[in-house]
Amino acid sequence: MNRRILVLTAVLLSSLSFPLTITGASVALPGLAGDLDASLTGAQWVVTGYNLCFAAFLAFGGSLADLLGRRRLYVAGVVAFLVGSVLCAVAGNIGVLIAARLLAGVGAAVATATGQSLLAAAFDGQARARVFGALGTILGIGLACGPTVSGFLVDVVGWRAVFGVPAVLAGLVLLLCPALPAVPGVGDKAVDWSGGSLFTVGLGALIWVFVEAPVLGLFHPVVLGAVLLAVASAVGFVRVERRRRAPMFDLALLGDRAFLGYSLVAAAMMGLLVPLLVYLPSYFIDVIGLDAAQAGLWMLMLTLPSVLLPGVGAAVSRRSPRLLSIGAILVSTVGVVALVTIGPAATPWTLLGPLLLIGTGIGVTTGVVDGLAISSAPTAQAGTAAGLFNTARLATETVTLATVGSALAFLSGGHLVGDGFTDALRTVVLALGCFGVVAAGGANLLLRQKVDATAPHRRSR
Incomplete structure (x- = not known):
C-alpha cells in the first residue's frame, strides 16, 4: 500500500479518537461522579485536565517533532x-482518573501536532487541501458521534466504556505505525528543552488559574503563586528564546498575519462550541429530563454539520478564505445568542435553528482552517506551526470552558438544575455571543x- 495512504489512514484514525474522548467525557460526567464519589469540581477536572495538557504540550510536541523526527514523536504520543x-x-477513584486524563492529554497533544505535520510533509498542492478537508470530516465525525455514541454506551455498558473505545482506536493506529515513512528531524539543531519547558509550565499555570481562581478566590496564596509562576515562565521563555540560535518558535511565524488570523478563527470556533458540548448534555438531562442516550441524539443537531460541511468549507476557502473565516464565526455567534430562548419546555424543534447555525459555522471550518494556517508556514516548520496553531485553539477552548463552568456554578448558586441553571445558561450564551463578535472583528x-500588504506585490508581478 502507498505509504502516503498509510499516513493518511493512521492520522485520520487517531484524529477520530481525540474528539471522541473529549465529548464522551462530558456525557459520562454524571455517572462517573456518582460512582467515584467525586465533587462537581473534581468531575469537571476530568474534562478540563485533559484539555489543559492538550493545550500545554501541543507547541512543544510539534517543535520536538521538527527536530527529532515526526514518526518517532507520533508513535510516542499515540502510546501515551x-x-x-x-x-x-x-480507574478506581477520581484522583487516578484525573491523572490518567492528564497523561492521555499529553499523548493526544503530541500525536495531533506530529500527525498534522506528517500530512503536510506527505502531501502538497491540491492534494494537501483535499487531505485536510478529509481531516476536517473525520474531526467532525468525532464531534458529531461523541455525545450520541457516548450516551448509548453510558446507558448500556457504563461510563467506563466511553474511555475504552478511544483506547481501541489508538491500538489500531499503533498497528499502522511501523509502516509509516520516517520523516527525519533537523539533525543540526539542539532541542530547546529550556524554552519548551518554560512555555509548557507557563501555559499550564495560566490555564490552572482560570480554572481554580473562581473557586479558591483570586487572592488565595496558591492562586497568586500560580500567577507568579506563569509570569516568571513567560519572562524566562522570552529571554531564553532571544538568546538561542535554534529557538522553539520562529518569531517570523508568530508575526505572520495570515497564520495569526486563521489561528484566531479556529480558537474562536472552539471557544463557542466546546462549552456547549460539555454543558448542554447536562442541561438536557438535569433540566429537560432526558436520559443520556436521548441527550446524545439531541446533540446531533449541533454536531452533525461538522460531518457534512467541511467539503463545502474547503470549496469556499479556495475562492475566499477570508469570507469563509469571518462568515463562519458570525453564523455560529448568531446561533449561540439564539439559545437565549432555551428553557425547561424546549423541544428539538425549538432548538433546531440555533444548534444548526452553530454547527454550520463549525462544520465549514473544521480541518479547513487548519490547512490554511499550517500551509502558510514553511514545510520544515510544519510541526511547530501545527503545535502553535492547536495551542491557540486548545488554550482558548480550555479557558472558555473553565470560565463558563465557573460562571454557571456561580450564577446558579452551585446547583446546575432548575430555573437557576436556565437563567445562568442564558447569561452565558449572551457573553459567548459578545466573545464571537470580538473574535470576528479581530x-x-x-x-x-494581510491581503492589503500583499496587494502591491501581486500588482508588480
Whole structure:
C-alpha cells in the first residue's frame, strides 16, 4: 500500500479518537461522579485536565517533532494516549482518573501536532487541501458521534466504556505505525528543552488559574503563586528564546498575519462550541429530563454539520478564505445568542435553528482552517506551526470552558438544575455571543491587512 495512504489512514484514525474522548467525557460526567464519589469540581477536572495538557504540550510536541523526527514523536504520543485511556477505563477513584486524563492529554497533544505535520510533509498542492478537508470530516465525525455514541454506551455498558473505545482506536493506529515513512528531524539543531519547558509550565499555570481562581478566590496564596509562576515562565521563555540560535518558535511565524488570523478563527470556533458540548448534555438531562442516550441524539443537531460541511468549507476557502473565516464565526455567534430562548419546555424543534447555525459555522471550518494556517508556514516548520496553531485553539477552548463552568456554578448558586441553571445558561450564551463578535472583528482585521500588504506585490508581478 502507498505509504502516503498509510499516513493518511493512521492520522485520520487517531484524529477520530481525540474528539471522541473529549465529548464522551462530558456525557459520562454524571455517572462517573456518582460512582467515584467525586465533587462537581473534581468531575469537571476530568474534562478540563485533559484539555489543559492538550493545550500545554501541543507547541512543544510539534517543535520536538521538527527536530527529532515526526514518526518517532507520533508513535510516542499515540502510546501515551493509549495508556492514559486504558487507565481511565479502570480507574478506581477520581484522583487516578484525573491523572490518567492528564497523561492521555499529553499523548493526544503530541500525536495531533506530529500527525498534522506528517500530512503536510506527505502531501502538497491540491492534494494537501483535499487531505485536510478529509481531516476536517473525520474531526467532525468525532464531534458529531461523541455525545450520541457516548450516551448509548453510558446507558448500556457504563461510563467506563466511553474511555475504552478511544483506547481501541489508538491500538489500531499503533498497528499502522511501523509502516509509516520516517520523516527525519533537523539533525543540526539542539532541542530547546529550556524554552519548551518554560512555555509548557507557563501555559499550564495560566490555564490552572482560570480554572481554580473562581473557586479558591483570586487572592488565595496558591492562586497568586500560580500567577507568579506563569509570569516568571513567560519572562524566562522570552529571554531564553532571544538568546538561542535554534529557538522553539520562529518569531517570523508568530508575526505572520495570515497564520495569526486563521489561528484566531479556529480558537474562536472552539471557544463557542466546546462549552456547549460539555454543558448542554447536562442541561438536557438535569433540566429537560432526558436520559443520556436521548441527550446524545439531541446533540446531533449541533454536531452533525461538522460531518457534512467541511467539503463545502474547503470549496469556499479556495475562492475566499477570508469570507469563509469571518462568515463562519458570525453564523455560529448568531446561533449561540439564539439559545437565549432555551428553557425547561424546549423541544428539538425549538432548538433546531440555533444548534444548526452553530454547527454550520463549525462544520465549514473544521480541518479547513487548519490547512490554511499550517500551509502558510514553511514545510520544515510544519510541526511547530501545527503545535502553535492547536495551542491557540486548545488554550482558548480550555479557558472558555473553565470560565463558563465557573460562571454557571456561580450564577446558579452551585446547583446546575432548575430555573437557576436556565437563567445562568442564558447569561452565558449572551457573553459567548459578545466573545464571537470580538473574535470576528479581530480575525477580519488580521486577514484584511494581510491581503492589503500583499496587494502591491501581486500588482508588480
